[in-house]
Amino acid sequence: MATNRPQAGAFSWPSGLSAGSTLSVDQAVGVSLWNNPDFQSALADLGISKAEVIRAGQLPNPTLSLLLPNNPQAAELAANLPLEMLWLRPKRVRAAKLDAEAVAQRLMQGGIDLARDVKLACAAVELAREKHQRAKESANIFGEIAKVAESRFKAGDTGELEVSQSRAEALVVEQDALRLQYEERLAMEKLRALLGLAGSDDSFALARLPSPRMSAPASAKRLTADAMEARPDVKAAQLTAQAAAEKAKLAPAEMFALGIGSKTTEGQGTQGSFDVALPILNQNQAGRAAANAQLNKAVRQLNAARERVAAEVRQARIQVEAARSVAAGWTRVLPELETSLTRSRRLVELGDTPQLVTLDAARRLADARSKAAESDARLREAWAELERATGNTRLPKP
Numbered sequence: 001m002a003t004n005r006p007q008a009g010a011f012s013w014p015s016g017l018s019a020g021s022t023l024s025v026d027q028a029v030g031v032s033l034w035n036n037p038d039f040q041s042a043l044a045d046l047g048i049s050k051a052e053v054i055r056a057g058q059l060p061n062p063t064l065s066l067l068l069p070n071n072p073q074a075a076e077l078a079a080n081l082p083l084e085m086l087w088l089r090p091k092r093v094r095a096a097k098l099d100a101e102a103v104a105q106r107l108m109q110g111g112i113d114l115a116r117d118v119k120l121a122c123a124a125v126e127l128a129r130e131k132h133q134r135a136k137e138s139a140n141i142f143g144e145i146a147k148v149a150e151s152r153f154k155a156g157d158t159g160e161l162e163v164s165q166s167r168a169e170a171l172v173v174e175q176d177a178l179r180l181q182y183e184e185r186l187a188m189e190k191l192r193a194l195l196g197l198a199g200s201d202d203s204f205a206l207a208r209l210p211s212p213r214m215s216a217p218a219s220a221k222r223l224t225a226d227a228m229e230a231r232p233d234v235k236a237a238q239l240t241a242q243a244a245a246e247k248a249k250l251a252p253a254e255m256f257a258l259g260i261g262s263k264t265t266e267g268q269g270t271q272g273s274f275d276v277a278l279p280i281l282n283q284n285q286a287g288r289a290a291a292n293a294q295l296n297k298a299v300r301q302l303n304a305a306r307e308r309v310a311a312e313v314r315q316a317r318i319q320v321e322a323a324r325s326v327a328a329g330w331t332r333v334l335p336e337l338e339t340s341l342t343r344s345r346r347l348v349e350l351g352d353t354p355q356l357v358t359l360d361a362a363r364r365l366a367d368a369r370s371k372a373a374e375s376d377a378r379l380r381e382a383w384a385e386l387e388r389a390t391g392n393t394r395l396p397k398p
Contacts, residue, residue, distance in 0.1 A: 011035050011200040019202035025122045025209065028195060029115045035196030039114050042107055049100035056096035057089060091250045098243035105236035109391075112232065114194070116388035120381055121191040126209040127377035128184035131370055135177035138366040141341075142170040145362060148348065149355045162355040169359055173366065212379040214328065217320050223390050224313045228306065230391035237298070237305040244291070244298035251291040254284050309389070316386040323379035330372035337365040 013019070014034045017027065033039060146166040152158040191206065192198055217223065228234055341361040348358050 022205040022207050024207050029118045031195045032118045045103050049103040053096040053100050056092040095243045095246035098239050102236040102239035105232040108232035116384050118194050119384035123377050123380040125187045128187040130373040132180040132184050134369040135180050139173045139177050141362050142173045146170045212376050220314050220317050224310050227309050227313050227390040231309050234305050237302040241298040241302045244295040248291040248295045251288040312389040316389040319382040320386050323382040327375040327379045330375050337368050341365050
């Protein structure tokens with residue numbers, strides 16, 4: 001079992017986990033952050049941004065010039081060092097560091113997005129697993145109903161039509177259970193891909209997900225305020241705007257070029273020199289215009305990021321409220337339908353009710369169970385979206 005971050009193209013289990021483990025949702029998120037190839041590829045941007053900071057802090061090498069005239073005694077050696085780099089360097093380094101911090105924040109946002117995707121994939125696996133289990137239970141119910149219909153037909157208490165319909169319903173439910181078995185496998189494969197296991201033979205199991213949270217989220221105002229403080233993409237936009245402001249301040253100073261050096265001439269010794277490039281024609285107009293445009297763009301992108309986050313929070317909260325209401329409704333409907341099926345089967349056994357009534361009750365119960373499982377999945381997905389929208393994995397209580 002490896003405990004170090006994997007090399008490119010290699011899968012590695014985080015510390016404490018190994019092939020065959022049963023993963024919780026949080027553990028699945030951890031495995032994906034450890035191995036997901038797209039996220040690992042994005043992490044390489046950190047190294048690139050660090051290199052840009054180093055580049056901004058580098059000083060140019062001094063320039064050496066050797067003049068060899070016809071008269072060897074007039075040979076001249078000159079050295080020149082750009083002086084403006086000494087006071088421009090700190091400003092360039094500061095802007096590069098802000099850019100690097102923005103890259104780090106965007107990577108953090110990528111990790112939050114990946115965590116959301118894993119949670120959605122886990123909810124899809126749980127939904128497929130629950131629907132498959134419910135379909136098998138329904139297949140057993142319809143099989144028992146078909147047996148009862150055959151017994152009553154042999155006793156002369158019912159017609160051949162009811163027997164045929166009972167058998168047909170049982171076969172339909174069996175086929176549906178077979179289809180859902182493959183849907184469960186497909187959902188698991190999608191989860192494996194997010195975890196970086198698509199190219200590995202290692203197996204794992206996903207623990208049964210607990211019932212989705214039915215508590216109400218905090219107010220939209222509070223959640224939005226928390227999101228503005230916690231969302232890494234908002235912080236990245238703020239850092240980008242700060243870096244653009246630093247570059248805009250730096251652009252006017254870049255039109256000056258100063259140099260200090262020395263000149264050594266045979267027979268005349270060494271003399272100092274000071275060079276100034278006069279900004280008469282080229283005043284870095286293009287550089288200043290580009291820097292100001294980048295600053296304007298960065299400020300607008302920051303405003304857009306804040307608006308986007310506010311919209312995502314409000315929409316996700318509404319999704320949670322809607323999913324809560326639907327899920328709560330099914331908790332009242334299912335017991336009634338189960339009671340209705342039990343009573344109709346008892347009446348059929350007593351000969352007081354046609355077999356078709358039982359089939360209808362069983363169909364309604366099977367359909368309700370499937371919809372209830374879907375409503376639970378939608379609620380899990382809504383919570384995952386709200387957690388991602390706020391940038392928090394533990395949302396504040398209302």
